Each structure stands twice: as structure tokens, then as C-alpha cells.
Amino acid sequence: MSVTAYDVAKRAGVSVGTVSRFLTGHGYVGKDSRQRIADAITQLGFVPSRAAASLRTKKTGLIGFVVSDLRNPFTAVLATALQERSREHGFGVFIAHTMGSPDRAIAAVDLLRGHGVDGLVVTPPASPALVEQLAELRQSGMPVIGLGLRTDPLSFDLLTVDTRSGARAATDHLVGLGHERIAFIGTSRSSGRYQGYRAALKAAGLPLQRERVQVGAVGPDAGWNATTRFAALPDRPTAIFAFDDATALSVLQRAHALDWPVPKALSVVGFDDVDLARRSVPPLTTVVQPTDELGRIAVAEIVRQLTDSLAEPAVITLPTELVVRGSTGPAPNAGSAAKGTRRKS
């Protein structure tokens, strides 16, 4: 660990400058020197100190990833994709998670900043304070990309999927199956998912019932609890559109525990298309996010901004796609004119 470029230089009979040029590839190095330096490096087991290089160049080869919870399968897939792509560009990924807390998110960004990450990829949720901090960073020249993190004055780049049209397609699908009481579980009424859901209901001439909308928490617990609540309604919904697959999968499980058969009496749609969705019981109808593509573009954008000069913040929107599987089916009373709530069992 104490082998420095000077040691290598001495061994190879050249100067540090030449060693540095060899390492960075900047400037000329003679064929002869090149060989001798390479030999010296392997003989001494030299590993250049990134700390020293970073101090001088202000580049660490690190991309920071601010994420709420790695235990969400979608996040995990995203982190994996990000890491794979970063690797191809010679970058490492430094993950800092926030557990959904805004304060923690700010601390996470500071941690990453202290370590001198070359760029930041940030996922929701975000507080105004966090957005402001990120905007400042971005203005000071650091590439910042929000992943599905929309800010009103667009203060940094936004990479997102078209959640609105994805949600619209999902809800349209349910409407097409004859469902009239379609519930929603999501984060907030300002989300693209909610807007897509609402637009689909409106287009179908269906009422938007407050008690069928559960906003606030998402995730396994939220899915479980919301399903319990929905089941207790006098007019049970016949379909549930959930914020993400993690939530939708727990809806499936809760429904099963309540003897609420899917898809016979209840249709469920998720969002993300994580690995488990393909193989849940029953397989989950969901909206596919192009995860690999998201990771690929995020890294490519960071690299591009690192070399090119910083342009105006831009929005990149990727399309989503509905995959119909076994968790959705015709509405219980489809075909009958009756709107009654007759149920078996």
C-alpha cells in the first residue's frame, strides 16, 4: 500500500511525470519507457492512490446513487443496472439510502459530496430542501439526474418513464374488462399515476370515489392495509391499481388471506414488472418499466455532462408498456346490467 508512483519511477528509471503520463494516457510515453513502467508496476504491485489523484483532478470515478430503500425489488434492479453500466464506463457506484426521510436524504447527499462523487442519481421522495440543494449542486457544475423526480421549475435533469400513460393504460385495461369500481393505491394525487388513473375513469364516465383512493404510503405494509380497508367497504372494489409491484404483490397476498379470489372477484394491476411479478400467484398484470434502459441512460447522461459542458436541464421520458397476466380478469358482474353488489361467499 505504500508503493507510490515515485517508487515505480525509480524502478523503471524514469521520472514521476512519465509514470503519471503512462497512468493517465495523457501525453507521450516512449515505447521503451512504457514497457519498463508496466514491468515495474506489476513487480511492485503498485495500485495508484485514487485519493491523491482525486485531490488533484477533482474526479473520483464515483457516481452517487441516492435511494430510498434498497429492499424494494425495483430499486434493487435499478441499482444493479446502474452499477453494470457504470462499470462499463469505468465508474463505481456509491449508494446512500435515505429510508424515505428527507433529512436523511440531505445527509446522504452531503456524504456523497464529501466523497467527491462525479455525479448524482437521485430517486424520490424529495423534499423542497433537497431539491434546492440538488439545484445548487447542479449549478455548481455537478451532473445531477432525478430518476422519476419531477421538480416544478426544472432545476436538474429528469429521467422518467411516462407513468401517466402507463397508469392510463392499466386503468383502461381494467375498464375494458368491465370493471366499474376500481381502487387506487399511490403516493399522492399529484403523481402521474393518479392522473392517468383519473383520466381513464373520466374517459369511461366512471365516478371518482374518494374511499377507493388510498394515497400516502406505498409498499408491502401499505398494500396490505389498503386491501383490508377496501375489503371492508360496502361497495367492494372489483379491481385495484397499485403504485408498484411491491405494493401490488402484498395486495395479492392480503386478498388471498381474505378469501377474496384473484382474478375471479378482484383484479390487481401493479407497476414496475419486477422479477417476482412474473411468477406471483397468480402472475401479476403490471406496467413494465424499462429498467435497464433507465440505468443505461442515467449513466450515459452523467458521462456526457461530465465531458460536454453543462446544458440546460432536460427531460427524458421513456415509454411504458402494459403486460397482461393472470391477476386481471373480467369484472364479476360483467355482462349483467345490474350494478348491484351481490357477492358469493
Next chain:
Amino acid sequence: MSVTAYDVAKRAGVSVGTVSRFLTGHGYVGKDSRQRIADAITQLGFVPSRAAASLRTKKTGLIGFVVSDLRNPFTAVLATALQERSREHGFGVFIAHTMGSPDRAIAAVDLLRGHGVDGLVVTPPASPALVEQLAELRQSGMPVIGLGLRTDPLSFDLLTVDTRSGARAATDHLVGLGHERIAFIGTSRSSGRYQGYRAALKAAGLPLQRERVQVGAVGPDAGWNATTRFAALPDRPTAIFAFDDATALSVLQRAHALDWPVPKALSVVGFDDVDLARRSVPPLTTVVQPTDELGRIAVAEIVRQLTDSLAEPAVITLPTELVVRGSTGPAPNAGSAAKGTRRKS
């Protein structure tokens, strides 16, 4: 990014030395100066450069985590726990994943080493070359902890759960329910899980049938395929003990798709107790790994080795616990003396 300790010093009316002492906590700093420095830091938004500090102190505040695949839920939970605990000690976590490839693992360690991580936490699988590399690192003074990574001459610290007794308990549980044809899905015959499985069968006087043992791959695909294979056997097993929950959950799903009712005709046991296991359909009987504890101890060990001098490599084994849920039940023919393979449907 261009705010340095000198700027803070000037603003606070002190010298850099005092600012540094404030930051590190080494040496005396007067109450008055302390306050002024703290104010200056917040006013300027100063974030000390780790690169500069690292260069001098040779400590980066980074712990490297070499991991196969973050998409495995257990791994994700582990990574989260590791990160939470690291945070408490002021460390960041640098994750490098290997996708199960030994070559990639070596590259990952080199990447981590180049970034100057203060310690390494490594998970399986490992090749002999990787083990050798880790042993050298550890000998050169870097804390290295294998998480469930047993090496024959113990060349670095090993933190593990007692997989053998966990597997034993799981298999004993199945035996106790009257199962006689118990299948196994795992990585290798030398694993603790296999040994526990074998020991339990032996203790119960049950034969160890080659066709009921599937070693090699694990994970969702492997679970799915193995279940398909087991279902086609002339003597279908009545129980399956799977390597981990990710595998076991896909066994559940495959069984469901095959109309092989769980737990009526097939009992399934997993290993890990990930979040989803609690809520699968049916809820999964599994062996609990003390994940938080693993993360906590791993970080604590690294920190300890960083301050204390390096001791001999040690083994820390944590206990496991069987949680019985709905995926296991009495063997189909339990109570009847007949060993026949009569099955319904």
C-alpha cells in the same frame, strides 16, 4: 465544492489547524472558536474533502461490500443493514457486485482497493484465486470479513450463521410432520445446509435419494426448474427444502402453477426469512437469519480491527431459528402405515 478549510478558518477568524482539530476532534479547541467555526461551516456550506483527508490519513471512511447480486432480497436486506450500521460509525458503503462470476469478483476487489476502502465484506461465491487475494489483503493489514464464506485454512475472519443446524431443524420439522420423501435444492454437497439435511435424514432412518437432491444453481429460475423436475419423478417428494427464500418462493409459485397444492400435498421450507416470506401464498416456513445482527457485527468487526491490531482470523457463528408458517403441513399419508405413493388428483 471550492469551499476549503482555509475559507472556513478565515471566516471564523482562526487558523486551518484549529478548523482541522474541530473537524477531527483531535486536540483542543476553545469553546469560542468552536462556535465560530460551526457557524462558518454552515454559512459557507463547507463539506470537507475526503480525498484530501484520505491522502494524509490513509483512511477513506469506506467499507467495500463484494456481493453477487443485489437483486436477491436477502442480499438487499443485508446491504441495507450493513449500510445503516456503517452510517452509525461514520462509514459509507461501496458495493461492487460480481454477478456470481469469480473473475468479476477479483475485478471488484481491485476496484474497491483502488478506491482505498478501509475494510472489505465479502459474500459467496468465491474462487480459490479470490480467497488467495483476500488472504494477501488481510495480511497486508486490511480488515476482511467473509460473510458465510468458509475457507479451509481460515485466512480471514468468517462471520456466518449456523446453516447446518438451521437446515437440520428445518428437515427435522418436516420429518416430524411425517414426510419421508424430502427433496433438497442447494449449491453444493459440501454446504452446511446439505450436511444438516443429510444428518436429519440419517437420524430419521430415511434414505438419501440422489434424484431428490438438486445441487448447483439456486435462485428463482433454479427453484422453478427443480420443482418441475421433482414433480415429474415417479415418487414425487412430499416436501422440499430450498437453499434460500428466493428459491423457495419460486418453488411455491411453480407448485401452484402445477396444481400441486401447498401444504396439502407439498410442504416447502426456505432459508433467510426475507420480508416476502411472511406474506407469500401460503406464508413460508423458513429458517430465520439474524440479518441485522450480521450487518451489525460485520461493521463492528471491521471497526474493531481498524483500531485494535489485527488478531488471528476468527469465526463468529450466529444461531438460526426455524419459523413455522403455512407452507408446511402433515405429510399426505401421515398416520397411515402404508408407504405407498397413492395420491389424489
Next chain:
DNA sequence: TACACATGTGTAACCGATAACACAATGCGT
């Protein structure tokens, strides 16, 4: 009074790779 000792602070060398700079030595076109 004196002397040890705790408390508080400024100064400057230092960590190790980088890159600007100066300076060779060569080849090539005119």
C-alpha cells in the same frame, strides 16, 4: 516564587498523483 501541567492556537511540512512548463531530440517540408 517557581515549576509542572492542562488548555488553546498558529505555522508549515506532508500525503501522492497530476499537469503545466521547460527543454531536448528528431523528422519533414521548403
Next chain:
DNA sequence: ACGCATTGTGTTATCGGTTACACATGTGTA
């Protein structure tokens, strides 16, 4: 022959926080 670009190399200031060192104060004890 001369100018000029190309290739190749050594020297050295630099990045920014840390820490050894020198040097001030105050406080308690012999």
C-alpha cells in the same frame, strides 16, 4: 540550411485536510 511540428522526458507547484511542533496562556501545587 532553416523553421516548425511531433515526440519524449524531467522538474515542480498544486490539490486540501492533517498533524507534529512551537508557543502562548492560565491554574494548581510544592
